[in-house]
Amino acid sequence: MTDRIYTAGLVVIGDEILSGRTHDKNIAQVASWLQVQGIRLSEVRIVPDVIERIVEAVNALREGYDYLFTTGGIGPTHDDITVDAVSQALGVPVIIHPEARAILEKYYADKGGLTEGRLRMARVPDGAELIPNRMSGAPGIRIGNVHLMAGVPHITAGMLDALTGSLEGGAPLISETVGGFIPESEVSILLRDVENAYENCQIGSYPFFRDGRVGSNFVVRSTNRADLDKCLKTLCEGLAEAGFDFTHGGI
Numbered sequence: 001m002t003d004r005i006y007t008a009g010l011v012v013i014g015d016e017i018l019s020g021r022t023h024d025k026n027i028a029q030v031a032s033w034l035q036v037q038g039i040r041l042s043e044v045r046i047v048p049d050v051i052e053r054i055v056e057a058v059n060a061l062r063e064g065y066d067y068l069f070t071t072g073g074i075g076p077t078h079d080d081i082t083v084d085a086v087s088q089a090l091g092v093p094v095i096i097h098p099e100a101r102a103i104l105e106k107y108y109a110d111k112g113g114l115t116e117g118r119l120r121m122a123r124v125p126d127g128a129e130l131i132p133n134r135m136s137g138a139p140g141i142r143i144g145n146v147h148l149m150a151g152v153p154h155i156t157a158g159m160l161d162a163l164t165g166s167l168e169g170g171a172p173l174i175s176e177t178v179g180g181f182i183p184e185s186e187v188s189i190l191l192r193d194v195e196n197a198y199e200n201c202q203i204g205s206y207p208f209f210r211d212g213r214v215g216s217n218f219v220v221r222s223t224n225r226a227d228l229d230k231c232l233k234t235l236c237e238g239l240a241e242a243g244f245d246f247t248h249g250g251i
Helices: 026-036 051-064 082-090 098-107 116-122 153-163 188-197 225-241
Strands: 006-013 039-047 067-071 094-096 123-125 129-131 140-143 146-149 174-180 201-210 213-222
Touching (some): 006 051, 026 039, 026 067, 026 153, 051 067, 051 082, 082 094, 082 146, 098 116, 116 123, 129 146, 140 153, 146 153, 174 225, 188 225
Parallel strands (some): 006 039, 006 067
Antiparallel strands (some): 174 213
């Protein structure tokens, strides 16, 4: 674990997400898992089932961040084209991974056997490793800094669990919240000045409207506990001096 901030991008793939027919849950769970690994999710792109669009997003994010994750498009049907797109982005052919084939043959032995469609889930970019999938047999894929995972959230969760501890990361991002019925516009200068005074900290302001009143929760984030505590203390002192009541943990 180091003070360096490791970053990741995420490409969410699927027409069903863009149409609103399916509500994405993977962004939040990937972001939360990455924070525990000491990696910060820095950008998310949602793209359709179009190879050119996937290739563009994959190349941009794999080159821009330490890690890239994709969700969706690695199933058995004709529109599951993530493997093809990532292979094209990396300039390598698609192959049938022998270990993936063996896993699928075993999994489907009492479920009708390994059909042509099911065999598609053994396809990987040449040179890839497998990410175990304890839920449905079909593995995820890891090649370089790119990680291809399922679109089904509970299957994605299992793949993330299998990756836990395997990625190099920095210090996990930690946070503390303070909030109250405080209009953020009345403390915007205070927030700016406090954040500027602690270069290792960031302050997020999240306004709300409740019981006919305007308020805000302020989230202080840092990879350093001592810096975070100092920043939070300074912020609370500033809020008190400005005459605002606040609650630790937010409201």
